[in-house]
Amino acid sequence: MANRVEPPDGGWGWIVVLSAFFQSALVFGVLRSFGVFFLEFAAEFKEPAARVSWITSIGIAVQQFGSPVGSALSTQFGPRPVVMTGGILAALGMMLASFATSLTHLYLSIGLTSGAGWALTFTPTVACLSRYFSKRRSLATGLALTGIGLSSFVFSPFFQWLITYYSWRGALLLVAAVSLHIVAFGALLRPLKLAEDPAVGGPMAQLFSLLHHRPFLCYTVALTLINAGYFIPYVHLVAHAQDLGWDPLPAAFLLSLVAVADLAGRVFSGWLGDVTPGPVARLLALWSFLTGMALALLPVAQQSLVLTVLAIAYGFTSGALTPVAFSVLPELVGIGRIYSGLGLLQMVESIGGLLGAPLSGYLRDLTGSYTVSFVVAGAFLLSGSLGLLTLPGFFCFSKPSATEQYSMTKSLEVRVSPKTAEYGEESPGVQDP
Amino acid sequence: MRSALGALPLSIFLFVAVPCFSQGTTSDADFTTAVATEETVEMGKENVTSTSYPDLIPMEATVLVIETSDAVVEQNVTIGNPASIELKCNFSTTRHPQFVYVYWKKGDYRINKTSGVRVFEDVMQAHIRLMITDKMDMDSYSCVFEGIKERKGTFHFKVPEVYTKEKPLVNYERDSAVLNCNSKNYVPLEWKWYASNGSEKVPIDLTMKNKYEILPSKHNETKLKIKHLQSTEGGLYWCRAIFLLGESEGKQNLRVLSYLVPLKPFLAVTAEVVLLVTGILLYELYTKRRQMPSGGKDFEQAEHLKSEDHNGVQKNNQTTRHRKSEVTVNLSSN
Numbered sequence: 001m002a003n004r005v006e007p008p009d010g011g012w013g014w015i016v017v018l019s020a021f022f023q024s025a026l027v028f029g030v031l032r033s034f035g036v037f038f039l040e041f042a043a044e045f046k047e048p049a050a051r052v053s054w055i056t057s058i059g060i061a062v063q064q065f066g067s068p069v070g071s072a073l074s075t076q077f078g079p080r081p082v083v084m085t086g087g088i089l090a091a092l093g094m095m096l097a098s099f100a101t102s103l104t105h106l107y108l109s110i111g112l113t114s115g116a117g118w119a120l121t122f123t124p125t126v127a128c129l130s131r132y133f134s135k136r137r138s139l140a141t142g143l144a145l146t147g148i149g150l151s152s153f154v155f156s157p158f159f160q161w162l163i164t165y166y167s168w169r170g171a172l173l174l175v176a177a178v179s180l181h182i183v184a185f186g187a188l189l190r191p192l193k194l195a196e197d198p199a200v201g202g203p204m205a206q207l208f209s210l211l212h213h214r215p216f217l218c219y220t221v222a223l224t225l226i227n228a229g230y231f232i233p234y235v236h237l238v239a240h241a242q243d244l245g246w247d248p249l250p251a252a253f254l255l256s257l258v259a260v261a262d263l264a265g266r267v268f269s270g271w272l273g274d275v276t277p278g279p280v281a282r283l284l285a286l287w288s289f290l291t292g293m294a295l296a297l298l299p300v301a302q303q304s305l306v307l308t309v310l311a312i313a314y315g316f317t318s319g320a321l322t323p324v325a326f327s328v329l330p331e332l333v334g335i336g337r338i339y340s341g342l343g344l345l346q347m348v349e350s351i352g353g354l355l356g357a358p359l360s361g362y363l364r365d366l367t368g369s370y371t372v373s374f375v376v377a378g379a380f381l382l383s384g385s386l387g388l389l390t391l392p393g394f395f396c397f398s399k400p401s402a403t404e405q406y407s408m409t410k411s412l413e414v415r416v417s418p419k420t421a422e423y424g425e426e427s428p429g430v431q432d433p
Numbered sequence: 434m435r436s437a438l439g440a441l442p443l444s445i446f447l448f449v450a451v452p453c454f455s456q457g458t459t460s461d462a463d464f465t466t467a468v469a470t471e472e473t474v475e476m477g478k479e480n481v482t483s484t485s486y487p488d489l490i491p492m493e494a495t496v497l498v499i500e501t502s503d504a505v506v507e508q509n510v511t512i513g514n515p516a517s518i519e520l521k522c523n524f525s526t527t528r529h530p531q532f533v534y535v536y537w538k539k540g541d542y543r544i545n546k547t548s549g550v551r552v553f554e555d556v557m558q559a560h561i562r563l564m565i566t567d568k569m570d571m572d573s574y575s576c577v578f579e580g581i582k583e584r585k586g587t588f589h590f591k592v593p594e595v596y597t598k599e600k601p602l603v604n605y606e607r608d609s610a611v612l613n614c615n616s617k618n619y620v621p622l623e624w625k626w627y628a629s630n631g632s633e634k635v636p637i638d639l640t641m642k643n644k645y646e647i648l649p650s651k652h653n654e655t656k657l658k659i660k661h662l663q664s665t666e667g668g669l670y671w672c673r674a675i676f677l678l679g680e681s682e683g684k685q686n687l688r689v690l691s692y693l694v695p696l697k698p699f700l701a702v703t704a705e706v707v708l709l710v711t712g713i714l715l716y717e718l719y720t721k722r723r724q725m726p727s728g729g730k731d732f733e734q735a736e737h738l739k740s741e742d743h744n745g746v747q748k749n750n751q752t753t754r755h756r757k758s759e760v761t762v763n764l765s766s767n
Contacts, residue, residue: 166690167603167604167690169605169695174699176699178702180703184706184710187709
């Protein structure tokens with residue numbers, strides 16, 4: 001069975017896009033809609049809101065910091081068994097949560113167990129998707145990530161209905177059943193053997209080589225900065241609007257508009273990323289720059305119309321930077337190391353995300369308005385986009401093709417397999433349809 | 434509770450005095466002082482002192498009646514504790530107040546006290562002060578303006594409402610449920626709980642300590658905890674707030690589910706997922722077998738599939754090398 005040199009760019013790849021769409025929905029869509037359970041938990045266990053919100057914070061933290069583990073396991077065993085195990089863990093966590101008798105139980109079941117399941121699911125799925133596409137990678141990623149936005153529209157009312165009908169315990173049991181579909185969609189992740197795979201070595205070797213790869217480290221720093229600013233409006237936009245005198249309903253509607261703009265941005269940017277010549281990193285820098293500007297200008301907007309336009313612009317540009325952020329990585333570190341690269345990247349950039357929102361809240365408490373926090377978020381994004389300028393080949397005009405990437409990784413490999421040369425000369429075997 | 438004790442002899446008096454309303458015993462002197470005089474005159478044995486008056490909460494309510502409008506003018510007035518309330522009707526008319534005759538009604542019966550009248554710029558105000566100290570005082574009072582068309586404004590006196598959760602409470606068997614009732618700004622004398630049996634309300638037996646418990650709470654709310662729920666105990670529960678001036682009820686729907694209720698959909702979805710996974714993996718195996726014509730490569734494919742799901746500790750390199758050498762062997766054998 002021969003390894004391909006070029007990713008299929010279609011065929012079974014579109015099935016993987018479908019799988020990734022649902023995996024994004026089942027991981028982040030579920031996480032984002034979990035807020036409906038908060039009131040129930042607070043009432044049942046008589047705990048303040050701050051302590052209840054730790055449940056999802058722990059879940060997100062475990063998902064982010066566990067990403068390298070998911071990646072390493074995927075490199076070793078292929079994405080399919082890892083993702084299917086992740087699905088079982090995520091569902092198990094929810095099932096255990098339905099029997100909870102204290103908040104600590106929920107921290108351990110949803111936070112730790114489901115979080116670990118999600119760590120084994122999301123990163124390997126997106127990395128697997130990147131391996132299936134080269135010319136249409138950004139579009140495929142953009143389409144898959146729309147799963148997150150669309151699913152929050154569906155899951156929030158659905159979870160609310162479940163709670164009304166079955167009370168939170170029964171509802172959690174049924175959310176566990178829904179999460180089991182991660183296993184079903186994980187079965188679709190047929191592993192792909194690509195040319196670079198034997199050259200880049202096992203998971204530990206890959207991680208080690210990545211930590212010495214200067215472009216990767218620069219990219220990680222830049223993306224951490226971007227992440228620090230990225231989430232802030234989602235957390236503070238509604239409150240800021242109400243500070244300006246908006247009623248709660250129009251303010252919530254504004255957030256929905258931002259979400260729709262986010263979806264449109266993802267798909268548009270995905271398409272644009274593929275048709276634009278040159279490294280995708282330039283588009284990422286563009287979108288980050290625009291997002292930073294939108295954020296920095298947001299506090300200046302006093303009129304409703306200007307605020308709405310800026311908020312929609314933020315939604316569009318921030319959605320646009322997500323698919324290209326994932327697409328830059330294979331060009332940077334080569335498709336063979338994508339699992340480890342993505343895992344490590346997720347772990348480090350999450351520090352930015354975890355620090356960004358509390359920092360913004362702290363600044364808001366300090367100054368009394370969101371002006372400073374929005375400006376600081378914009379500054380993070382702008383500095384991140386500047387950091388992207390340091391990436392190699394940034395100012396070139398041709399996109400590195402798959403074979404070029406292969407030779408790039410070949411020169412960076414730690415262990416050289418003696419049979420590699422023989423390998424590259426074989427014609428690609430018959431792969432899946 | 435002081436007002437309760439003070440109001441008791443007063444309410445006994447009023448029970449006696451209510452028929453006097455329709456007997457026309459007063460002149461058009463100011464109402465409040467007239468009552469005071471009447472009380473001290475009529476009371477003989479009872480020692481109702483004027484210290485009962487400070488216990489009455491002063492209240493007022495106003496409506497606007499327009500002569501040229503056919504609209505129904507009414508207002509609900511919530512009275513929680515015995516009160517001395519002044520009802521005012523502003524009448525907007527083109528006629529001179531001198532020619533407008535106004536009187537008051539309690540329910541359908543006319544009150545035989547002359548209405549007080551005040552005149553402002555272009556509005557005439559009829560007013561009356563009532564002592565509301567008993568359940569029988571909680572009625573609908575109207576000011577009636579006579580004319581070509583009779584116009585009136587009505588005040589409906591109501592006891593405070595009891596607030597409960599509108600949505601049904603969902604609990605599982607062997608769990609415990611807490612039912613809440615709240616009377617907001619008003620404090621009732623007592624709370625009582627009832628369960629519905631069809632159309633009857635059956636009082637809850639609070640002596641069953643292992644089943645029912647009233648949780649400690651503020652006086653304007655009540656919490657009933659039902660332990661060891663059974664599926665037969667679902668249905669409507671009523672809490673009744675007992676005020677001096679009447680009673681008010683709230684209802685709460687309790688649904689008791691057995692664990693089977695969410696379990697069945699859960700098992701159904703799990704079965705569906707297992708079917709999907711089996712189907713996907715079988716399809717993959719089938720298409721791979723179909724594509725590979727020779728048996729040697731078949732074996733290779735089966736090994737390829739097996740090693741993916743294999744949780745061995747072999748290094749990736751070694752398996753790849755192993756497979757590579759197999760392929761070269763196969764190709765060379767062809």
